[in-house]
Amino acid sequence: MNRADVAIAGAGIIGLATALELTAAGCSVTVFDQSEAMSEASRAAAGMLAGADPENPAELRELASLSLALYPEFLSRIESLSAKKIPIRTTRTVLGVRALPRGTKAVSETEVQSLAPGANTHGREFLLLAEQSFDAWDLAEALPAAARAGGIELRERTAVLSVHGAASGAELVTAAGSFSAGAFLNACGAWAPNLDRALPVVPRKGHMLTAELPGEVQMQCVLRTPQVYVVPRGGNRYTVGPTVEDAGFDRNVDPLRIQELFSRAVELWPPLRDASITETWVGFRPGSDDGLPIIDQTVDCCWVATGHFKNGIMLGPGTGRILSQWMRGQQPGIDLSPFRFGRFATSAAAS
Ligand SMILES: Cc1cc2nc3c(=O)[nH]c(=O)nc-3n(C[C@H](O)[C@H](O)[C@H](O)COP(=O)(O)OP(=O)(O)OC[C@H]3O[C@@H](n4cnc5c(N)ncnc54)[C@H](O)[C@@H]3O)c2cc1C
Known part of the structure; x- marks a missing residue:
């Protein structure tokens, strides 16, 4: 099948957390990764859910609270779909x-x-x-298995090469041919600018x-x-x-x-x-450029979620939840203005 309701480039925590939310809401989802799922930043991480760190920017507070509140449900869903454990290793x-x-x-x-x-x-x-941590390698083992068991089509070693967004949907060119989707998410982490040069990442x-x-x-x-x-x-x-x-x-x-x-x-x-x-x-x-995530709709039917920097594991479930709401035409549950792409244009104009 070369068509899905939603296509996602990038099978790190951001892409897969969003995919899980979208499938739970009834969408068909295909996730492409140029390498293997959860093999890049999401595997390299220490696995701390450092929401209480006083050095965190204030703009992250709302997204961090949402994400941390979703974490128990996120982990237990992954564990039950994958039949793999992700033990909490520390609580302080x-x-x-x-x-x-x-x-x-x-x-x-x-x-x-x-x-x-x-x-x-x-x-x-x-x-x-009061912060928790787990082993990111446990998540890297379990999350792709959970995604497959949850009905997500995971196409590894298949890069998305370009995307064209229109009001009717998104047309992708991938390393394995063309693909059509009702909506597209660029969740390519540090590689996100390869699909959209304007992204300051x-x-x-x-x-x-x-x-x-x-x-x-x-x-x-x-x-x-x-x-x-x-x-x-x-x-x-x-x-x-x-x-x-x-x-x-x-x-x-x-x-x-x-x-x-x-x-x-x-x-x-x-x-x-x-x-x-x-x-x-x-x-x-x-x-x-400012160390904050970029979560936004870029053109018709196309979204981006990158720039999670030091906190992408902590912010994954929350990012997945708000994107799933937004991509399905609902109002995202929190204020996303600190994460909109337009903030860079404003700061460039001011300087
Ligand atoms: C050393 C280190 C320690 C960290 N510790 C923590 C921590 O303790 N707590 C915390 O919350 N965060 C931590 N982080 C940050 C966190 O790991 C990242 O913010 C998060 O993993 C980003 O997730 P992602 O899905 O955006 O990116 P990634 O996990 O990098 O996933 C992006 C995926 O996109 C794929 N891709 C790229 N281009 C394409 C393309 N064109 N087509 C298809 N696929 C493509 C890549 O292969 C990759 O799999 C740490 C990061 C590092 C490096």
Whole structure:
């Protein structure tokens, strides 16, 4: 079949979360990915649902609250469709800051040490945040399986090469021929500008590593500062990240960056000095000019959702829900003005 109600380019969390919502509402959906589903930024992520981070831009608040409220239902739907588990690995984050944000209260040294034994608290105050995290690799295994089981047609290794939108629908040229759809979504993450050059989005490269400690499990919360985080991934495995680099789509893992990252993590959590680095990888966050998502209708029957930068895992279910409403002609449940594409034209005119 070369026709669907909705065609989506990009089978990362944004494309697949939207596809799940649309199929639940009765639409037929085909999702194309130039590579494999959930193999890019959505797999590279640490898996933190960092909605309570005081550094988050205020504009994200409403979308983040919606998304976090949808998370339990999102994960349980994926688990039941895929028959795969996505365990919540942590439910608290201990956040180290140089100065306390207004209106917040630091936790005591005793409390920090009971949650993150051995943490180096020197020169920092710590906040306790009620945040969850899971292993993004668990989601990357389960979500494509859930999509297929839910009736979504997933066409991997099939790039969308161009799209023409008209009032009657969208015509796609793909690596496997042409395809027609009633509506189209560009959810290509850092590659979104390949289908629409006007989009001010670039890849923001991140290095990550997994460190494995011998012996007993030592920490069961996320330990984070604005410079580094240590995220328990089950057993005595910890994900350490991240770097944020402007290096185009360079897929090389730089051993110096990995060492630097590891040293930063050891400085924060000295017990990690006994760990072995067992995995290293890089990923490409979709970063817009102002660091906020771009969620908008671009031309007739065509939408875009990219630029989720550091928070795309957290914002996935909410983005899927509002896009599904909008693409089916309903009013999106939240104010999307901070995410409209037109904001860039306004800032260009002002400067
Ligand atoms: C190191 C790192 C750590 C992170 N940690 C977190 C975290 O802890 N919490 C959090 O909330 N977020 C985190 N993020 C951010 C999050 O991973 C991203 O914001 C999110 O995954 C973006 O999802 P996406 O679906 O837009 O992009 P992607 O997951 O990159 O998916 C885009 C897909 O589009 C496909 N594609 C591209 N071009 C085409 C085309 N022409 N045709 C068809 N398919 C195409 C690609 O192959 C890819 O599969 C992290 C990111 C990185 C890199």
